[in-house]
Amino acid sequence: MSDGTQGPDWSGKPAERCVWCGSSFSEAGTRRLFGRTACGSCATLTTDPVPSPESLEEAYGDWYWPETGQRFSLVGDAILRRSRAAMASRIDEVAPAGPILDVGAGEGTLLDALVARGRQMKGLERRSDHPSIENREIKELEGYGEFSGVVLWHSLEHMGQPRDIVTEAARLLRPGGFIFIAVPNHASLQSAAFGDDWIHLDLPRHLVHLTSDALTSGLEESGFEVTETSPTRAGQLVIGWLDGMVGRLPGGLNLYQSLRRRSARRIVISPGKRAAAIAAGVIFFPFALLATGIEIASGRPGTIYVEARRV
Numbered sequence: 001m002s003d004g005t006q007g008p009d010w011s012g013k014p015a016e017r018c019v020w021c022g023s024s025f026s027e028a029g030t031r032r033l034f035g036r037t038a039c040g041s042c043a044t045l046t047t048d049p050v051p052s053p054e055s056l057e058e059a060y061g062d063w064y065w066p067e068t069g070q071r072f073s074l075v076g077d078a079i080l081r082r083s084r085a086a087m088a089s090r091i092d093e094v095a096p097a098g099p100i101l102d103v104g105a106g107e108g109t110l111l112d113a114l115v116a117r118g119r120q121m122k123g124l125e126r127r128s129d130h131p132s133i134e135n136r137e138i139k140e141l142e143g144y145g146e147f148s149g150v151v152l153w154h155s156l157e158h159m160g161q162p163r164d165i166v167t168e169a170a171r172l173l174r175p176g177g178f179i180f181i182a183v184p185n186h187a188s189l190q191s192a193a194f195g196d197d198w199i200h201l202d203l204p205r206h207l208v209h210l211t212s213d214a215l216t217s218g219l220e221e222s223g224f225e226v227t228e229t230s231p232t233r234a235g236q237l238v239i240g241w242l243d244g245m246v247g248r249l250p251g252g253l254n255l256y257q258s259l260r261r262r263s264a265r266r267i268v269i270s271p272g273k274r275a276a277a278i279a280a281g282v283i284f285f286p287f288a289l290l291a292t293g294i295e296i297a298s299g300r301p302g303t304i305y306v307e308a309r310r311v
Ligand SMILES: [Zn+2]
Pocket: 018, 019, 020, 021, 022, 023, 039, 040, 041, 042, 043, 044
């Protein structure tokens, strides 16, 4: 992605402060990296330059949300549905009785799984035809304490003002209600291994890059009590290693894009390169599993899951 000679390929304004804790980037300890700046206070990375609305729209394109609603080929969509069903069961168990809001509901897989468990659901997403999903932002929802759960499943990192999202979630949750968050962990071993090419960096679509400490302390400052963190529940660990390992091979192979359906790919991939990427993925799979085990054991997993109760 970066060869050190050119800047990021999106346009926008230079980031002036940390989008998570608000510290100024003129303070000591600030570190400028390719396409992102590290906060000297909380270590969160802010995508920098902050992409303009136009360049962000372009970065998502039509591939991100294909019209068919199906993103992955082979068994990918089936795996996605199964992991969402497991997540739905966890959320249903932890959240008190009452409706649940899914912010960044995607194609509605998690939402449907919770409806199947008898939950009343509302979803928010930028583009969706799903009857229970609205194209609105969380700040546009009125009221207080309407929900007993708010889910941010790999969506908080896409928000330009993530702390405001947490504040809005606190407003919409009744006391005792739960927030459920899954995000990438930029302090992970896989982030360190793949650097600018790490799949979960996903610039410029990911606007904030958190660590477990920054996420939990931010939640506590915003009126939550963190009750559970998990190195495995947020998923997407093995693919992070596998995509990075395949990407290190010569030939410019891209495993993640190769696993997506043709209409859901960001780039054009020839059938030969697709076959090569998938074959390499199969070969590297045991090594990716091993690396995942090591990062979990070392306390530096590629993604973070947090449950917190509104106090
Ligand atoms: Zn910060």
